[in-house]
Amino acid sequence: MQPTANNAPENAPQTPKGLIQDQNLLIIFAIALIAILGVSSVTPTFPRLADALEVPPQNIGLLVTVFTFPTVVLGPVLGFLADQFGRRKILVPSLLLFGIAGTACAFARDFNLLLLLRLLQGIGAASLLSLSITLIGDLYSGDRRTTAMGYNASVTSVGTASYPIVGGALASMGWYYPFALPILAIPVGLLVLFALHNPEPKARLNLQEYLRNALIVLKNRQILGLFLASAANFVLLYGAYVTYLPQLIEESFQTSTFTIGLMLSSVSVAIALTSSQVGNLARRFSPQTLIRISFGFYGLALLLVPFMPNLLLLLIPTTLFGVGLGMGFPSIQTLLAELSPRQYLATVMSVNGTFFGIGQTLGPVMMGLAFAMGGINSVFFAGVGFAIAVSIIFRYCVCM
Known part of the structure; x- marks a missing residue:
């Protein structure tokens, strides 16, 4: 059996009108x-936690x-299971584990126990973001x-900008209060x-056949190029920015x-405003063109950063x-x-999530080397060079 192109349900309406009211999309x-609650909501409490637990x-x-x-290690495995057994059979236990283990962190008073509970919560979180994206591919x-x-x-983006504020407010009452937020995952699971x-997947493939065909999909030059672009996004975001x-x-x-x-947070605001209009942009430009343009914005923004004379003008590159x-x-x-056949969509999205983690890990290391070689400004100039290089590879080596 050879992989075939992914298509949304044939009876799905194709006009964007009313999409924001779709119950499935709201879920x-x-x-x-x-999926993004687990880090940004608790980092504001770290100083108080460190003092309290020594x-x-x-x-x-x-x-x-x-x-x-767990996202880096288990993501592709959970994607495979979601392709074989169905999205909900992975999502529901993942959300419940996230909620139970995460909320239990609020009652831990030993750091080692807290680490164990965070590991369990991370296992629950490992599939959430990639499967939420997979569901969009399934439904539309x-x-x-x-x-x-x-x-x-x-x-x-709104969540990423808001959670630190909520977490900081809760942390003012006690270091453990932000860790109670994951209880919200339980009603979401229901x-x-x-x-x-x-x-949901209609039939399970033989494991050997599935892995053989999935490997064919993952070796697709264009899909590999998109994995590269995903990792590059996170190299620049977590490294330079x-x-x-x-x-x-x-x-x-000072x-x-x-x-x-x-x-x-100005970046999160710009992301939210721009991404809400990406459907309109896609009617004028292909996704490939938008991706190449995005790396142009990264390069321009990072080039401007060292030359901004005050905070107000610094909003220009952060917004870009x-x-x-x-x-x-x-x-x-x-x-x-x-590009992904539906029967392999969760696997592809989960592997893409692994590339997120690779970018998050490599970004600070790569930009740290630039900092060691030439100081703070060299970080942003290195980011410019990296953005240009990825754009060239994406255009000429991946044929996109």
Whole structure:
């Protein structure tokens, strides 16, 4: 059996009108918001947690590491299981595990126990983001798919910007209060079980046949190019932007951490506004073109950063960076959904999630080398070169 192109349900309406009111899409939004809850909502409480549990500062980051590690290792396995047994059979137990283990963290008063619970919560989180994107690929096609991907990126951007504020407010009452937020995953799991109406795999393939055909799909030159683009997005986001922009702001403008947080949130605002319009952009430009344009925005934004004389003007490159992410990220997801046969869609999206993790891991290391060689400004110039190189590879070596 050879892989065939993925198509949405034949009876799905193809006009974007009214999409935001679709019950299935609203449930997908809820899954995506739970998927990004596990890190951004709890990092504001880390200083208080470290004091309360007497954790050395160099060890506090383990709370993030043990949570994200299962996504890199288990993501493709869970994607395979979702392709074989159905999306809901993976999503429902994952959401329940996320909710139970995550909420239990609020009652832990030993750091080692907290790490164990975070690991279990991370196992629950491992499939959530990739399967939320998979569901969009299952349910929608054409303009509806592109628009839904954009809306989903907008929602997650709003969550990414909002969760630290909510977590910080809860942490002011006690370090453990932000860890109670994962209880919200339990009702979301029940919604998936009883209210989500999605097409599930109709037949299971022989394992050997499945793996052989999945490998054919994953070797597709265009899909490999999209994996590269996904990893590159996170190299630039977590390397140049998240890791080193705060340091540049603090060194250049001697401002407060609150102001630094506001500057970082400007990217989330730009992502949300741009990705909500990516469906309209897709009617004028192909997803491939939007991805190439997005890397142009990254390069321009990073080139401008070292030359901004004040915080107000620094909003120009941060906004440009967010615009790039807002058009590029949903376009990558849309193209992956279009190129992937439905019976392998969850596997492809989960492997793509693994490339997210690779980008998150390599970004700070690569930009750290640039910093060691030439100082803070060299980080952003290295980011420009990286963005240009990826754009060239994407255009000429991947034939997109």
